[in-house]
Amino acid sequence: MKLVKTEDGSLTFFSEKYQEHYHSISGALEEAFEKHVKALGIKDGMKILDFCFGLGYNAIAATKGHKELEIFGLENDLTIIQKMIDLEVPDLLEPEYDNFRLLFEKMEITDENDNTIKLLIGEAWQNLGQFEDGFFERVFFDPFSPKKQPEMWSKKIFHKIYLKMKNGGKLSTYSCAKMIRENMKEVGFKVLDGPRVGRKSPATIAIKNNNTQNKK
Template identity: 65%
Template sequence: MKFVRTKDGSFTAFSKKYKEHYHSLSGAIEEAFEKHVNALGIEDGMQILDICFGLGYNSIIATKKHKKLQIVGLENDIEIIKAIKNLTVPKGIESEFTTFRDLAEKLEITDTNNNTIKLIMGDALLSLNQLPKEYFDRVFFDPFSPKKQPEMWSKEIFRKVYNVMKQGAKLSTYSCAKSIRQNMTDAGFKVMDGPAVGRKSPSTIGLKTHNP
C-alpha cells in the first residue's frame, strides 16, 4: 500500500488495482469534511451508512463532536482496514482515531462518545441486500471513479441504497457526472449540487423525498 501526503497534510492511499488515489490530492480530510460530513449535516444519534469505507475518514470526521452515531461501513478490502492501525493522522483527529485503530481486529468499535462503527466486509453490492429498509439518515457514497468502477455507479446500486434510506435522508458523493446524476434520479433521488472543493465542479447530494 502506497501512501501520499495531500495538500491539507493528511495522507491518502494509492490503489494499484484501480490506479487511483483514495481521496483528492487537494486534501483528504478536507474532502471528507466538506464534501461529505459538512455537506450532509450530522446530528447526534443518526444512523449512517459509509459505502466504500477505505481509511474511514468520512466516518471518523462524522464522529468528531458527535455522540451516539451508529455507523455501518461497507468495504471489501481488509488490507486498507489494517492500514488504519498505523496511519499518521492530523493532530486534530488523533484522539478520535485511537479507538478506530482496532477496527481490523474487532470490526466493531465504540468510542468514548458512544459512537459505534461496525464494518461489513464484502462486496457492497451484496452487503446492501442484508441491510434493513428505510433505516439510514445519511449515506457517504465513495467508490473509485465511475470510469474505473462503473459497476458501483449503476441505477441498480443507487436503487438499493435508496431503499435502505429513510424518507428525508441524504447521500453525498464527489461525482457530478451527468450520467451518474441521471442514474441517481432514475433510482428516485432528488439531485442537488454539493460543495466544490479542490476543483471547480460541485459534488452531488441526493435527497430521498418519498418511498417508492
C-alpha cells in the same frame, strides 16, 4: 500500495488496481469533512452508511463532536483496513482516529461518546441486503471514480441504497458526473450540487424525497 501526502497534510494511498488515489489529492481530510460530514448535516444519533469505508476518514470525521452515531462501514478489502493501525493522521482528527484504529482486529468499536462503527467485509451491495428498508438517514457514497468502477455508480446500486434510506435521507458523493446524476434521478433521488472543494466542479447530494415515486 503507495502512501501519498495530500495538500491538507493528510495521507492517502494510491491503488495500483484502480490506478487512482483513495482520496482527492487536494486534501483527503478536507474532503471527508466538507463533501461528506458537513454537507450532510450529521446530527447526534443518526444511522449512517459508509459505502466504501477505506481508511475510514468519512466515518471517523463524522464522530468528531457527535454522539450516539451508528455507522456501518462496507468494504471488501481488509488490507486497507489494516493500514489504519499505524496511519499518521493530522491533529484535527487524531484523537477520534485513535478510537477506531483497531477496527481491523475488532470489526466493531464504540467510543466514549457512544458512537459506534461496525464493519461489514465483503461486496458492498450484498452486505447492504442485511439492513431493513428505510434504515439509514445518511449515506457517504465513496467508491473509486465512475470511470474506474462504473458498476458501483449504476442504477442497480443506487436503487438498492435508495430502498435502505429513510424518507428525507441524504447521500453525499464527490462526483458530479452527468451519468451518475441521471442514474440517481431515475431511481427517485432529488439531486443537488454539493460543495465545491479543492476543484471547480461541485460534489453531489442526493435526497430521498418523500414526494418522489421510486421509478425503478
